[in-house]
Amino acid sequence: MGSLLKINEGIRLVLPNDLKVSSLQEERHVVFHEQESRTLAFWDTFEWGLWFGGYVLYSYGGVYHLCSREEGWLGAVICEEETGDRRRFWGDFETVSMRTALERTLGLRSLAMVVEGTFHLRLGELRNEAEKIVCRLELSSVSAGREGEEKLLRTCQVLPLRGYEAEAARVVEYLTQRGAKSSGDGPVDVLLRHANNEPQKYTLRPSFGLTKETPAREAIGRIVRTMLEIAVSNIPGILNDLDTEFLHDYRICIRKIRSVLSLVKDVYPAEGTGRMRKILGDLARQTNRLRDLDVYLLARDEYLGLLPPELRPALEGMFEDFSAERDIEVQDTTLKIRAHSNRKLLRKMAVYFSEETAHKPSSSADIPVGPLVFRCIYKRYRKIREIAAGIGTETPDEVVHQLRIECKKLRYLMEFFSELIPGEEGAQMLKMLRRLQGRLGDFNDASVQQKSLLDYWEHKKSGPDVAMGVGGLVSILYHRQQQTRGLIKQSLGEFCGGSTAAAFKNTFKLSDSVSAKSAQ
Amino acid sequence: MKIISSYSIKGGVGKTALAVNLAFAFREAGHRTLLIDLDPQGAASFYFRVGSAEKFKMRDARSMAEGLRRNIRESDFPGLDIIPSNLGYRHFDILLDGMAKSRKQFRKVLEEFRPDYDVIILDCPPNITLLSENVFRASDAILVPVVPTVLSRRTFEQLTCFFKDEELPCKALRPFFSMVQKRNKMHREIMGELPESYPGFLTTVIPFSADVEKMGLHRMPLLAYSHACEAARAYRALCDEIFSTLNPQP
Structure with missing residues (x-):
């Protein structure tokens, strides 16, 4: 099928409904083969990772075909894999070529069917006096679903043969004179549009169309509404437990909204902001355990790889326990999210932050968001420097954890308002912050994981083999944590001094006059 | 890229049938194949329904x-292209004669096709000319169909003598038995004797077949219309044997 729909050579034409290509037979010697129909199911992730990565994946007759995407057309087949079963994640595929091609574009995302369409194909050959093929034709029409009657698009691909290009040019001329067009949407575009499922870019870091002069309440309102919309778009994926990233992204959106409400103060009335923050806190809390279990289970292979083979079987039991607990937790969490009370909370938030809702005045509501936020960013940066000054080899884990939280707050602010920050400096500052956060994250993960492993052991009271497995892993994680301390110190040095400090000061520290004016 | 030529001083031994079917077999095995019809009779071009080549100037x-x-x-079979015959190719000799290193120029010409093809098959004219010498020096393998008859044996012996005298690459010379009739006693005897004197003989044998003769009616390679007949299987086996000879496993 791939070869039949290939467009990386030849000329693609979209045909008007009333054009009969068979009329070509009246003037030229064309032989048409029997029509064949195939129903293809197209697959992609929630993020349209394949589509935007330049691929199309479809299945037909138990075979998955990965093709390059040429606009809305199927390009050359990159690899194929025969399977009777449904494949959800890249790791479910068996052939090396398919796994390699999909790993980068799918990541942790699962595949879901995005549309189904039936292609009716008819091949034709234009022959010369010696009966030699001089041009090939691929007539195709596509209809929606398995037995769609309505033809959504008719196309003809004219495939020249080397040395006989003039013949193909004549066919193209014949068809274009009768209304065929060489531009326009391809069959996959048309199918997706018909299914009302057109690919859309998905990001947790959208643009909000802000300028420095945007009034603060308008700016924060826009941010909250957008993030809330992204959070809600993830709910169906959580309820169907399609993959772990729906919950992950939902939690990030909630956390980011909560964070911006507390960092940029007095934009909405204090009482209302407090109520909204409580709702957000409640929503996040009900998913905590499920996310923890997801994190443990995603790290399964890495954990087991840290231990010598003889200690691994004991620890596999622990992951089975986690997996069983996750099954129960998924049911609990989805029940809570599905609950009427939960939906009411989300509705309340949507209403509160709606553009139509009138709120009482508050001190920062109408001031330009630029100076207000820059002050907040610089304040966070100074706070990080303060904590960093006290970090040493003996610093308790809690202080490092506090530093991590402060960095996260700074990162959220810088990402929300990235449109206001000069590009190059902003990118450099964020690069340094990301590096520091990465190391703080590793430190925190090692710390939390040790604790949860010991909690598991405490709670389970299993035999000595499990004790050895847990003990072995805790030792490795402790060692890893200590190593990370040194790296954190180094990253802090880079982040709190030198050119990064100068960049923060130059970008975010406002002169007293600007500061006073914006505060008025 | 491998260059394989189909050559015989004697006509009617299955030289063109070999070039055409071998080209098809290589293409069938997934190799991008170019067949160059150097024989002015143009039989290979005829089998693929391709008209004569256009004239072109040859300075260098x-x-x-x-x-x-x-x-x-492009032939009717994707992956197999043809450069058809042209009477003008008889001027190759004159052109080559005027060039420095006139016996090695053709390899240089064919090297230009390296990015586009895995295999080039040359259907050579049945004579010994400067072009033939160029083909011999350009080829990784020179396949010589030998019908197991006295006359064919004599012709093959003349060819090997010529190779030795002219210091041509004898190792590239790969004869094989063509148009073999198993029931023919003389065929069997010659097939028993000749390979002992010439160890380069390929083991695959192409049988005499009425199916091969019908190529002129079908105007396509035997492998395209009679996929599983004995001769088609033999051509495919010959393709495999040549391929493994040219690409020895470590």
Whole structure:
């Protein structure tokens, strides 16, 4: 099928409904083969990772075909894999070529069917006096679903043969004179549009169309509404437990909204902001355990790889326990999210932050968001420097954890308002912050994981083999944590001094006059 | 890229049938194949329903390659292209004669096609000319169909003598038995004797077949219309044998 729909050579034409290509037979010697129909199911992730990565994946007759995407057309087949079963994640595929091609574009995302369409194909050959093929034709029409009657698009691909290009040019001329067009949407575009499922870019870091002069309440309102919309778009994926990233992204959106409400103060009335923050806190809390279990289970292979083979079987039991607990937790969490009370909370938030809702005045509501936020960013940066000054080899884990939280707050602010920050400096500052956060994250993960492993052991009271497995892993994680301390110190040095400090000061520290004016 | 030529001083031994079917077999095995019909009789071009090549000027190796490139025709079988025959190819000799290193120029011409093809098959005219010498020096394998008859044996012996006298690459010379009739006693005897004197003989044998003779009616390679007949299987086996001879496993 791939070869039949290939467009990386030849000329693609979209045909008007009333054009009969068979009329070509009246003037030229064309032989048409029997029509064949195939129903293809197209697959992609929630993020349209394949589509935007330049691929199309479809299945037909138990075979998955990965093709390059040429606009809305199927390009050359990159690899194929025969399977009777449904494949959800890249790791479910068996052939090396398919796994390699999909790993980068799918990541942790699962595949879901995005549309189904039936292609009716008819091949034709234009022959010369010696009966030699001089041009090939691929007539195709596509209809929606398995037995769609309505033809959504008719196309003809004219495939020249080397040395006989003039013949193909004549066919193209014949068809274009009768209304065929060489531009326009391809069959996959048309199918997706018909299914009302057109690919859309998905990001947790959208643009909000802000300028420095945007009034603060308008700016924060826009941010909250957008993030809330992204959070809600993830709910169906959580309820169907399609993959772990729906919950992950939902939690990030909630956390980011909560964070911006507390960092940029007095934009909405204090009482209302407090109520909204409580709702957000409640929503996040009900998913905590499920996310923890997801994190443990995603790290399964890495954990087991840290231990010598003889200690691994004991620890596999622990992951089975986690997996069983996750099954129960998924049911609990989805029940809570599905609950009427939960939906009411989300509705309340949507209403509160709606553009139509009138709120009482508050001190920062109408001031330009630029100076207000820059002050907040610089304040966070100074706070990080303060904590960093006290970090040493003996610093308790809690202080490092506090530093991590402060960095996260700074990162959220810088990402929300990235449109206001000069590009190059902003990118450099964020690069340094990301590096520091990465190391703080590793430190925190090692710390939390040790604790949860010991909690598991405490709670389970299993035999000595499990004790050895847990003990072995805790030792490795402790060692890893200590190593990370040194790296954190180094990253802090880079982040709190030198050119990064100068960049923060130059970008975010406002002169007293600007500061006073914006505060008025 | 491997260059394989189909050559015989004697006519009617299955030389063109070999070139045409071997080209098809290589293409079938997934190799991008170019068949160049150097024989002015143009039988290989006829079998693929391709008309004569257009004339082109040949001043040097580059313009010769460019002229040949302009004459590439895609066959009805994707992955197999042809440069059809042209009476003008008889001027190759004169052109080559005027060039420095006139016996090695053709390899240089064919090297220009390296990016586009895995295998080039040359259907050579049945004579010994400067072009033939060029083909011998350009080829990784020179396949010589030998019908197991006294006359064919004599012709083959003349060819090997010529190779030795002219210091041509004898190792590239790969004879094989063609148009073999198992029931023919003389065929069996010659097939028993000749390979002992010439160890380079390929083991695959192409049988005499009425199916091969029908190529002129079908105007396509035997492998395209009689996929599983004995002769088709033999051509495929010959393709495998040549391929493994040219690409020995470590």
